[in-house]
Amino acid sequence: MNVFKYNTQTSCLCGRGCIEAYGDIFLKYGKRAAILTSKFAEGCRNYALEDVRAALDRRGIEYIVINRVIENPPVESVAELSRECVEFGAQFFVAIGGGSSIDSAKAVSLLMKHPGVEPYETFYGLGHPSDSLKTEADLPVFAVPTTAGTGAEVTGFACLTRSDTDTKLSMYPLVFCEAAFLDPEYIRHSPAFLLHSGAMDALAHGVETYLHTGSNIINRSLAEVGFKLFAGYKDALLENTLKDDDFLNMQIAAFIMGMAFMQSSTTIPHGMGYPLSHYKRVNHGLACAVFLGEYLRSFKDRTLVEPIVSACGFSDVDSFAQYIAAIMAQDLRLQVTEAELDKWTEDFMKLDFRLASSPEPLSAADIKGIYLRSLAPYMVK
Ligand SMILES: [Fe+2]
Structure with a gap:
């Protein structure tokens, strides 16, 4: 039998009002908190920020609110946020938002452990990804996701944008959140587009890890739980008729798929x-999810x-693929040419680790075929 590991670190606190219900936990971590979030779109209330503020106020915990988190956070912006947190003397972080806020807080926490070290050195200096089992930052991070998809609240990864190589790359050390607060109220008011894209990301995480050649009985069992949750809300997701229980189940599915x-x-x-994301x-x-149906x-x-x-x-793979296409028809706006698909196929075939992760061998013609069939509605001359 091959060896494998399963590693998880993050507590999961769930349900409407969970921040207040479990707010005394913050008292164990200090008296000064840095809240990292982003500016919400005009007309969108940051309900999570209101609840976190109230919970900290009630317990006499001082805090600063930094709302300058950028999507796909660049290393340089994280370094700037870190300086502000150091000046304030933060003892723990509360990250409110999607993956970018949570990843920024993880990265800031790691920087604060290594004062005086150049940020790129801290994130990528070891030259290879860490195989640590424990979180590699000192200051605790609490996550309050306002999207249900990335799983950033439970994974040890933090994806940053590198300006030196113009790529996005997870920092090598692992930083796990101390706990995630999953309150359905924080996604209930999201536009359908965000709910769809989050659910699709989480589904892709589950499908891909289930099929990955490096998967194990624990991964696959967790993914199966996520699939069953998805089965419960998939029709309402497509028809935009989600109900109270669906929102929490979507958050739990994203968390489980992250695990x-x-x-x-x-x-x-x-x-x-x-x-597709980059160009x-x-x-x-x-x-990612636009390819799920044709991949299967x-x-x-x-x-x-x-x-x-x-x-x-x-009932079958074709029904699954039709569902994915129906979601994409609502949300995906895109134009691609066959020449672009040729280039992307060529680039993909250089990714040995990706190809090795698929249980069946894939040729360039296979990859091009998945690109062509998945993106057929979006092709232009
Ligand atoms: Fe993803």
């Missing part, structure tokens, strides 16, 4: 989605993928 994929990582669709600015969840359809041995589509509540 599932953080060991064996993602595989083909996430790799194929990179150029076409397509939202991450849609950019490409399997010669359908017994590998049937447990997934069945657990997700579909």
Whole structure:
């Protein structure tokens, strides 16, 4: 039997009002907190920030609110946030928002452990990803997700934008959040587009980790729980008729899929989605999930993928693929040419670690075919 590990660190506190209900936990971590978040769109209330402020006020914990988190946070912006947190004397962090806020807080916490060290050295200096089991930052991070998709609240990863290489890359040391507060109120008011893209990202995490050659019984079992939750809300998600329980189940599914994929990582669709995000600015969840249906359809041995589509509540792979296409038809705006697909296929075929992660071998023609069939509605001359 091959060796494998399963590692998790983050407590999960769930339900409407969970921040106040479990707010005394903050008292164990100090009297000064830095809240990291981003500016919400005009007309959108940051309900989570209101609840966190109230919980800290009630307990006499001082805090600063830094609302300058940038999407796909650059190393330089994280370093700037870190200086402000040091000046304030933060003892712990509360990250409110999507993956960018949570990843920024993880990165700031890591920088504060290594004062005087150049940020790129702190994030990437070891030259290889860490295989540590424990969080590698000192100051605790609490996550309050306002999207349900990335799983950043439970994984040890923090994806940053490197200006030196013009790429996005997870920092090598792992930083796990102390706890995540999952309150359905924080996603209930989200536009359908955000709910769809989050759910698609979480689904892709589950599907990909389930199929990954490095997966194990624990990953796959967790992903199966996430698939069953997805089966419960998928129709309401498509029809935009989500109910109270659905919102919490979406948050729990994102958390569970995060637990599932953080060991064996993602595989083909996430790799194929990179150029859509990078060159076409397509939202991450849609950019990856648009390939899910055709990726599963490409399997010669359908017994590998049937447990997934069945657990997700579909009768067969074709129904699963049609559902993905229907979500994309609502949300994905894109134009691509065949020449771009040729280039992206060529680039993808250089990613040996991606190709090795798929249980069936994939040729350049296979990858090009998945690109072509998935993006057929978006092709232009
Ligand atoms: Fe993802």
